[in-house]
Amino acid sequence: MNESSSPPAAGYRAAAAAGTQMFDLVEELYPICRSITGDGVRETLRRVSERLPLTVHEVPSGTAAFDWTIPDEWNVRDGYVADLAGNRVIDFQAHNLHVLNYSEPVDRVVTREELFEHLFTLPDRPDWIPYRTSYYNRNWGFCASANQAAELTDDEYRVVVDADLEPGSLTYGEYLKRGRSEEEVLISCHVCHPSLVNDNLSGIALATELARTLEGLDTHYSYRFLFVPGTIGSIAWLSRNEAQTAKIHCGLVVVCVGDAGAFSYKKSRRGDTVIDRAVLNVLTTTAPDHKVIEFYPYGYDERQYCSPGFDLAVGSLSRTTHGEYPEYHTSADDLSFVSAEQLAGSLDTYLQVIEVLECDRRYLNLSPKCEPQLGKRGLYGAVGALDQQPIDVMTILWVLNLSDGEHSLLDISERSGIAFRDLQRAVGALLASDLLAPADSAVTDVARIGGGSGQ
Numbered sequence: 001m002n003e004s005s006s007p008p009a010a011g012y013r014a015a016a017a018a019g020t021q022m023f024d025l026v027e028e029l030y031p032i033c034r035s036i037t038g039d040g041v042r043e044t045l046r047r048v049s050e051r052l053p054l055t056v057h058e059v060p061s062g063t064a065a066f067d068w069t070i071p072d073e074w075n076v077r078d079g080y081v082a083d084l085a086g087n088r089v090i091d092f093q094a095h096n097l098h099v100l101n102y103s104e105p106v107d108r109v110v111t112r113e114e115l116f117e118h119l120f121t122l123p124d125r126p127d128w129i130p131y132r133t134s135y136y137n138r139n140w141g142f143c144a145s146a147n148q149a150a151e152l153t154d155d156e157y158r159v160v161v162d163a164d165l166e167p168g169s170l171t172y173g174e175y176l177k178r179g180r181s182e183e184e185v186l187i188s189c190h191v192c193h194p195s196l197v198n199d200n201l202s203g204i205a206l207a208t209e210l211a212r213t214l215e216g217l218d219t220h221y222s223y224r225f226l227f228v229p230g231t232i233g234s235i236a237w238l239s240r241n242e243a244q245t246a247k248i249h250c251g252l253v254v255v256c257v258g259d260a261g262a263f264s265y266k267k268s269r270r271g272d273t274v275i276d277r278a279v280l281n282v283l284t285t286t287a288p289d290h291k292v293i294e295f296y297p298y299g300y301d302e303r304q305y306c307s308p309g310f311d312l313a314v315g316s317l318s319r320t321t322h323g324e325y326p327e328y329h330t331s332a333d334d335l336s337f338v339s340a341e342q343l344a345g346s347l348d349t350y351l352q353v354i355e356v357l358e359c360d361r362r363y364l365n366l367s368p369k370c371e372p373q374l375g376k377r378g379l380y381g382a383v384g385a386l387d388q389q390p391i392d393v394m395t396i397l398w399v400l401n402l403s404d405g406e407h408s409l410l411d412i413s414e415r416s417g418i419a420f421r422d423l424q425r426a427v428g429a430l431l432a433s434d435l436l437a438p439a440d441s442a443v444t445d446v447a448r449i450g451g452g453s454g455q
Contacts, residue, residue, distance in 0.1 A: 015344040015345075015347075015348060016340070016341075016344065018209055018213075018343075018344050018347055019339075019340035019341055019342075019343045019344030019345075019347070020340045021209060022202075022205035022206060022208075022209050022340065022343040022344070022347065023205070023338070023339070023340040023343060025047075025048075025051070025201075025204070025205040025208060025209075026197055026201040026202060026204075026205045026258070026335070026338065026343075027335060028047060029044055029047060029201050029204065029205075030195055030197060030201060030334075030335060031096075031195065032044055032194070032195075033076060033096035033194045033195070034191060034192055034193055034194050035074050035076075035101050035102060035133075035135075035192055035194070035229075036071070036074075036102075036135055036170065036192045036229035036230065036231075036232050036233065037061075037070075037071065037072075037073040037074055037168060037169065037170045037171065037229065038073055038074050038075045038076075038168075038171075039075050040075075040194070041171045041172075041191055041192065041229060042056070042171050044191050044204070044227075045171065045172075045173040045191065045227060048173060048204065048208050048227060049173070051208055051212060052175055052208055052211050052212060052215075052225075053175060054173040054174065054175050054227065055173065055174045055175065056171060056172070056173050056174075057171070057172055057173075057174065057240075058169040058170070058171055059169055059170045059171075059172075059236050059240070060167075060168075060169045061073060061167040061168055061169060061170075062167065063236075064239075065232070065235045065236045065238075065239040065240075066235060066238075066239050068232060068235050068236075070169070070170045070232065070236060071135065071136065071170075071232070072165050072166050072167055072168065073164070073165075073166065073167065073168025073169060073170075074101075074102050074163060074164070074165050075163060075164045075168075076092070076096075076099055076103070076161065076162070076163040077162045077163065078092055078093065078160070078161075078162040079091075079092035079098065079099035079103070079142070079160060079161040079162060079163070080092060080093075080098075080159075080160050081115065081142055081144075081152075081157050081158070081159055081160075082157065082158045082160070083154050083157060083158075084109070084154070084156060084157070084158065089148065089151070089152060089157070090142050090144045090148060095129055095195065095331055096194045096195050097129045097130070097131050097143050097194060097195060097196075097330075097331050098129060098142055098143055098144060099141075099142060099143070099161055099163075100118070100120070100132055100133070100134055100139065100140065100141030100142060100143060100161075101131070101132065101133040101134070101135070101194065102133055102134050102135045102165070103134065103139065103140045103141055103142075103161045103163060104138050104139060104140045104161065104163070104165055105140075105161050105162065105163045105164070105165065106140040106159055106160065106161045107158075107159070107160045107161075107162075108158070108159060109156050109157070109158050109159075110156065110157060110158075110159055111155065111156055112152060112153075112154060112155055112156065112157065115142075115152070115157050115159060116149075116152075118139070118140060118141040118142065118159070119141065119142050119143075119144060119149060120132045120141065120142070120143045120144075121143070121144055121145065121146040121148075121149045122145070122146060122330065123146045125146070125326065125330065125332070126145060126146035126147045126150075127145050127146075127147060128145060128327075128330040128331050128332045129143050129144060129145055129330060129331035130143050130329065130330055130331075131143065131193070131194070131196060131329040131330060131331075135232075138165075140159070140161055142159070145331075170229060170232065170233065170236055171229075172191075172226065172227060172228040172229065172233050172236065172237060173191070173226070173227035173228075174224070174225065174226055174227070174237075175211055175224075175225040176222060176223070176224050176225075177211060177214050177215050177219070177222060177223040177224075177225070178222050179218075179219040179220050179221045179222040179223065180218070180219070180220055181220050181221055181222065182222060182247055183221055183222065183247055183248075183249040184221060184222045184223065184224045184247045184248050184249060184251075185221045185222070185223050185224070185248075185249055185250055185251055185252075185354070185357060186224050186226065186248050186250070186251025186252070186305070186312070186314060187207055187210060187211070187223060187224070187225045187226070187251060187252055187254060188207075188225075188226040188228065188234065188251065188252070188253050188254065188301055188305070188314075189203035189204050189206075189207040189226070189227055189228075189253070189254040189255070190203065190228060190229060190230035190233065190255070190300065190301060191204060191227045191228065191229060191233075192229035192230045192233070193230075195331075195334070196329065196333045197258065197333050197334055197335055197337055197338050198256050198257075198258045198259050198319075198320075198325075198327070198328075198333050198337055198338050199255060199256050199322060199328060199329065199333060200254075200255050200256065201258075202255075202256065202257045202258030202259075202338055202343060202346075203254040203255045203256070203257055204227065205258075205343060206254055206257050206258075206343060206346055206347055206350065207225055207227065207254050209347055210225075210254075210347060210350055210351070210354075211223070211225045213347075213351065214354070219358060220358050221249060221357065221358065222247075224248075228301065230300065230301060231301065231304065233301075234301035234304040234305065235304055238304060238305070238310065245310055245312060248312050248313075248314075249274070249313070249357075250268075250273060250274050250275035250278075250312075250313035250314065250357070251275065251305065251312060251313065251314040251315075252275065252279075252314065252315060252316065252317050252350070252353070253300050253301050253302045253305070253314060253315070253316040253317075254316075254317070254318075254350075255300050255316060255318045255321075255322065256318040256319055256320060256321060256322060257317075257318055257319055257342075257343065257346035258319070258337070258338030258339065258342050258343050258346070259319050259320050259325065259337060259338055259342060260319070260339070260342055261319040261320030261325065262287065262289040262290055262291060262319065262320075263283055263287045263290040263291070263317065263318070263319055263346075263349065264290065264291040264292075264293060264317075264318050264319065264320065264321040264324075265279050265280065265283060265290065265291070265292055265293065265315060265316070265317050265318075266293040266294075266295065266299065266302060266315055266316040266317075266318075266321070267292070267293065267294055267295045267315050268295060268302070268306055268312070268313050268314055268315045269295045269306035269308075269311055270311065270313065271294065271295060273313035273315075274313060274357065275313050275314065275315050275353075275357075276313075276315055277410060277414070278353050278356040278357050278360070278410065279315060279317055279353050280292065281356060281410060281413055281414060281420055282349060282352045282353050282356060282420070283349075285413075285419035285420070286349065286352065286419075287349070291321075293321065299316065299321075299322065300316055300322070302314050302315060302316045317349070317350065317353070319342070319346065352420075352421075355420070355421075356410060356420050359409065359420075359424060360408045360409050360410040360420075361408060361409060361438060361439070361440055362403070362405055362406065362407065362408050362409075362438075362439040362440060363399070363403040363405075363409075363427060363430075363436050363437065363438055363439055364403055364404070364405050364436065364437050364438075364439045365400050365401075365403040365404065365435065365436060366434060366435055366436060366437055367400075367435055368404070371397070371400070372400065372435055374393065374396065377433045377435070378433075379391075379393075379396055379429060379430075379433060380393060391422075391425055391426050391429055392418075392422070392426075394418075395416075395418050395422050395423060395425075395426045396426045396429070396430065398412055398415075398416040398418060398423070398426075399412060399423055399426045399427060399430060399436070400430065400435065400436070402415070403436060403439075405439040409423050409424065409427070
């Protein structure tokens with residue numbers, strides 16, 4: 001491959017096609033009722049496996065995972081609240097959020113008062129169904145819109161949850177794309193939510209497409225993709241792969257990447273790791289309205305990867321983050337809330353971050369004593385690099401001045417404020433003019449995959 005790295009706009013596949021494929025996967029997975037265990041997770045991973053060669057693992061109930069224990073497996077077939085004439089007034093078949101996730105099986109007649117002790121609504125969003133769980137506290141229950149609840153005026157109702165809650169296993173999927181180095185970049189998403197799209201079918205779809213994009217490329221780093229149930233899944237993986245974590249160079253937790261909001265980045269626990277620098281470098285130059293969130297020990301699985309016993313360099317890159325959009329954990333987080341276009345833009349941002357990780361190299365100025373004459377080499381003024389786009393002379397001068405074998409391109413980008421990709425294009429021109437040489441031997445194909453929507 002050539003050392004220049006300004007990717008063409010359609011560098012890996014048309015962005016629109018990638019966005020459509022991701023949305024198609026979201027749409028296919030949307031009806032499945034998922035939880036932290038059970039057949040919904042297995043079916044989801046089976047469908048991802050049709051696109052990506054996943055290895056699927058089963059961890060038996062009762063297995064210790066640090067301070068946690070793998071819970072009993074939950075599978076639900078049906079659930080409803082019916083009046084005594086048999087009319088279903090709340091129905092799992094209409095929307096799988098209607099049954100409290102991990103509800104115990106139940107089949108009996110209850111008073112209206114007892115029903116309402118087990119009924120969850122959103123009074124401020126009367127048309128929406130909330131998403132509620134009871135993973136580790138045995139309970140039964142239902143979720144409904146406040147408007148539905150207001151119509152429940154009978155004295156008694158029959159409540160039925162047709163489910164199994166018994167020993168089984170927890171299921172997660174894993175895919176390793178091997179690079180030339182055993183050092184790994186971890187990409188993790190959660191697969192435990194039922195019919196919720198932005199959180200986190202969008203993350204599953206993006207992780208799948210990102211893995212498919214990288215699998216045929218020559219990369220320096222290896223890339224480990226985890227499709228795990230939230231919290232307990234990452235804890236289970238870490239407990240079973242503690243030695244493996246020494247190879248993790250950095251990573252990202254993929255969540256909420258399909259909505260139309262600005263990008264948000266939650267830093268790793270240390271806050272100044274290579275992934276923090278790479279993500280913020282990309283967002284600073286491509287998404288100036290982005291939001292930076294300092295690490296705090298709550299949220300998604302980054303808090304497990306960043307727990308003090310591991311302290312991995314793992315952040316979380318999303319659009320509108322959890323809890324900051326009203327549709328979060330409600331039935332309004334549906335297929336209308338995300339778009340193929342936004343998914344494509346998120347994928348492109350992830351690819352740019354990977355491009356920085358893969359292509360952040362040190363170079364040596366081969367004419368370091370005073371400034372070389374650029375004009376006689378065709379490098380002064382509005383000249384074209386290998387992709388025929390003009391290169392700013394100031395960009396060339398920054399690369400030459402800091403290419404002393406000590407400063408990487410990321411260092412130069414941070415100091416100069418010049419976009420990483422623009423520095424890469426200048427590097428290509430300087431290499432072609434024999435003014436620059438690599439200070440290391442890393443070579444990567446990743447520079448070929450960029451482009452996309454640029455959103």
